[in-house]
Amino acid sequence: MASIALAGCGYRPGGGDIRWREDVGGFGRADTVDVAGATLYMVAASVLSYDFDAGEWYSGGRVVAIRTTDGLERWTEHFEGGFSAYTVDDDGVAVAFEETVALFGSGGVRWRAPAGGDVRALAVAGDRVYARTTAPSLVVLADGERVGETALDGTTGGRTRGPLVAVGEDLVVTADGGNLGAFDPSGSRRWGRDGRATGVTVADDGVYVTTRERLLALDPENGDVRWRVDGIAADDPPLVTDDAVYAVGGELVVLDHEGERLWSAAEPGYVSGESAVAVDDSGVYAVTGPGLVAFDHDGTRRWTVAYDDVAAGPFAVDPGILVVAGGELVCHVR
Numbered sequence: 001m002a003s004i005a006l007a008g009c010g011y012r013p014g015g016g017d018i019r020w021r022e023d024v025g026g027f028g029r030a031d032t033v034d035v036a037g038a039t040l041y042m043v044a045a046s047v048l049s050y051d052f053d054a055g056e057w058y059s060g061g062r063v064v065a066i067r068t069t070d071g072l073e074r075w076t077e078h079f080e081g082g083f084s085a086y087t088v089d090d091d092g093v094a095v096a097f098e099e100t101v102a103l104f105g106s107g108g109v110r111w112r113a114p115a116g117g118d119v120r121a122l123a124v125a126g127d128r129v130y131a132r133t134t135a136p137s138l139v140v141l142a143d144g145e146r147v148g149e150t151a152l153d154g155t156t157g158g159r160t161r162g163p164l165v166a167v168g169e170d171l172v173v174t175a176d177g178g179n180l181g182a183f184d185p186s187g188s189r190r191w192g193r194d195g196r197a198t199g200v201t202v203a204d205d206g207v208y209v210t211t212r213e214r215l216l217a218l219d220p221e222n223g224d225v226r227w228r229v230d231g232i233a234a235d236d237p238p239l240v241t242d243d244a245v246y247a248v249g250g251e252l253v254v255l256d257h258e259g260e261r262l263w264s265a266a267e268p269g270y271v272s273g274e275s276a277v278a279v280d281d282s283g284v285y286a287v288t289g290p291g292l293v294a295f296d297h298d299g300t301r302r303w304t305v306a307y308d309d310v311a312a313g314p315f316a317v318d319p320g321i322l323v324v325a326g327g328e329l330v331c332h333v334r
Contacts, residue, residue, distance in 0.1 A: 013333040015294055016303040019320050021330045022071025030064075033312035033324055034088035039074060039106045040066045040315065040322065040329070041093050046082035061086075061097055063104060068317040071329045075108050085131070089124040089167075096122060096131065101141055103129050111144030123165040123172070128185065130172050132163040138174055140187045148187040153179055166237065168202030171220050175200055175209075182207065182223060191223040199237035205257060208245060210234040215247050217259060227259035241279050243297070248276040252286050254299065263299030278316040282334045285314040285321050292323055292332065305332060 013019065029049075030042040042064040050057050061083040065074040081097040093104040096119035102112045103124065110127070117133035124130075131139040132152075140148035152174065163176040171190070172183045175197040182190040199210040206226060207218040212233055217226045233249035240246075244262060245255045251266035265286065278285040283302060284295040291307035292314060313323035321332045 014303075015333055016292070016305045017333045019331040019333050020070060021328050023327060024066060024071060024073070024324075024329050025327070030312075031083075032086060032088060035068060035315040035317060035322070036088055036090055036092055037106060038068050038318065040068050040317075041088050041104075042066070043083070043086045043088065043093065043095065045084075045086060049078075051078065061095060063093060063095060065104070065106065065108075066329065068315070068322060068331075069319055071331070074106065077104070077109060085119045085122050087122040087124060087165075091124045091126055094122045094124050094129045101129055101131055103127070103141075113141045113144045113146055115139050115141065116146055116149065121163040121165045121174070123167040125167040125169075125172075125185070130165050130167055130174075132165050132174050132176070136163070136176065138165075138172070138181075138183060138187055140185075150183060150187040150189065152176075152181065153192075164197060164200050166200040166202045166207075168207075168220075169204065171202050171207070173200050173202055173207055180209070180223070182220070191221075193218075193223040198235045201237040201240050203240040208238045208240055210236065210238055210247060215245070215253075215255070215259075217245075217257075229253075229255065229259050229261070236276070239277055239279060244279075246277045246279065246284070248286070252277060252284075254284070265293070265295065265299065265301075278314040278321065280316040280334075285316065287314065287323070292321070294321070294334070 029044050029047050031045045032043045044062045047062050048059045060081050061079040063077045083095045083097050085096040095102050099115050101115050103110045115131045117135050119131045121132035129141040136152040138150045166173045178194050178196050180195040181192040197209045201208040209216045214228050214230045215232045216228045232247050234247040238245050238247040247253045251264050253264045254262045287310045290304050292305045294302040307325050311324045315322040319331050
């Protein structure tokens with residue numbers, strides 16, 4: 001059971017206090033941990049584990065869904081084959097195995113569909129999944145069917161720094177090596193440009209691309225560069241909100257939508273990954289050397305909770321701010 005850390009007559013929790021914490025196994029074997037809606041997902045591309053319900057060992061991919069309200073498990077799905085690609089997006093979770101793509105929601109598998117090739121990158125938008133295959137091609141899957149495919153230029157590399165797919169409301173962007181291409185939701189080509197991207201985020205007002213040297217904002221209509229900021233060594237996609245753009249490399253850098261630096265926080269030990277920073281109406285949350293740090297939106301430090309090692313997070317959810325540390329899922333008060 002989750003342990004409630006708020007005790008004492010008349011006690012009112014303050015920022016950074018622990019609302020609840022829950023022991024959840026398997027975080028150390030997860031390849032990605034992220035939140036979609038009110039569910040935290042752990043995805044392991046290939047694990048050897050024991051299924052106590054079935055009374056047998058299994059080897060293959062695994063997806064675990066955990067409630068963000070209290071840290072309790074919703075369900076676990078096992079696959080006989082390992083995953084060649086996987087993603088946790090705002091609209092759900094998708095994994096690829098044996099040229100098949102499975103889309104998950106909070107209740108489990110929504111549908112499975114053949115991708116028609118080996119998949120190396122995925123993105124989810126509503127009930128659609130966009131798959132980058134080794135053909136190379138961009139495959140559109142919807143409602144359990146393969147509804148479109150567009151041939152692409154370029155190569156396909158490994159899972160870690162290979163092809164990327166990012167999706168917005170009416171634009172899909174895929175990147176691989178020095179090629180960057182944009183498509184409408186049906187897969188029809190809109191534009192292409194040279195650009196060696198390590199991360200791509202598609203937002204309402206533009207396409208934001210990280211490299212190991214700079215951050216660029218591209219016009220979503222034609223791919224032209226609107227602005228660029230050098231010296232940002234971010235490998236992962238930036239977080240883009242209505243008010244600001246957040247990039248995490250050697251430091252947390254916060255920019256406005258014109259590329260002007262608003263503030264930054266430079267400390268060693270930032271967690272690398274798409275979940276390295278979380279933002280909500282109450283503030284900005286990041287993991288630094290000292291631990292989990294909460295900032296006001298102007299960059300003022302509000303509180304710090306010491307952690308030696310944060311494996312995933314922070315994640316902003318309704319109950320508070322989640323981090324995975326020491327084999328536990330911990331929810332902190334904002």
